[in-house]
């Protein structure tokens with residue numbers, strides 16, 4: 001067998017090409033078969049090393065013959081590749097057809113977050129009562145957030161622990177994430193002469209994080225300033241609002257309270273929406289029969305002075321409420337964090 005001449009060996013290789021490629025069943029086979037002929041240890045590569053066995057005049061024609069056989073290998077390889085492609089296509093076509101009568105997957109449709117739903121409803125009520133909607137930046141000067149609202153310099157909210165202070169670009173500026181939307185009241189009054197009648201919805205930020213406090217929550221404040229505004233205007237506007245939100249006949253009450261920027265100040269309660277004041281063990285009102293809804297009062301003259309309004313001539317009222325708290329009351333949610341954990345199963349159930 002090893003006496004076979006290089007020429008006989010080459011002829012044997014040439015005869016084996018077609019059969020070898022015909023046996024290839026996939027791309028991997030194809031690579032292996034090709035390597036058997038023209039790879040580093042392939043038969044055609046090795047046979048070139050036998051050229052010295054041939055007499056001089058036969059060497060050049062032998063080299064040409066080797067190249068011809070390499071050409072055969074190339075053609076056989078590309079034919080086999082084409083055969084494998086059409087076999088794959090035939091297999092694809094012989095599979096069962098796609099069943100287009102199967103029902104499709106229903107796309108999940110989003111909806112408005114319960115806090116935003118509550119806020120939009122409250123905005124609708126107040127705009128129908130003639131209030132404009134005013135907005136302002138969430139990053140504020142401490143001057144607008146505290147000083148102009150008459151906060152005494154030692155007020156605990158000014159402590160670093162209760163507010164998110166930020167580095168400021170201009171030396172001397174104290175900059176923070178606003179702790180209430182009252183900053184927008186200040187901006188409204190600084191930019192408009194009286195009369196003013198506007199609500200200010202928006203996100204506010206405090207260093208709080210427990211079952212009833214979130215570091216970010218939503219407030220909506222309102223402000224009405226004109227000549228001759230009295231406490232009865234305040235009460236009338238808020239009762240109209242609560243009746244629209246909770247239905248006719250809802251009972252409300254004022255309780256005296258303290259806020260730095262109003263005098264007098266009050267909190268407004270509605271009767272418990274869950275037990276109507278009849279369940280001494282009610283978890284929502286804790287048996288009191290009342291729910292705190294908002295804080296309000298007549299704007300303090302100090303505030304008017306700080307924004308350039310004449311406190312002798314103008315009177316005004318202001319109020320503020322937590323949208324998240326109202327949302328919790330409406331939907332009977334006992335932990336504010338549920339509203340911000342963004343569990344779609346929970347939010348979708350509201």
Ligand SMILES: [Zn+2]
Nearest residue numbers: 272275282285
């Ligand atoms: Zn109750």
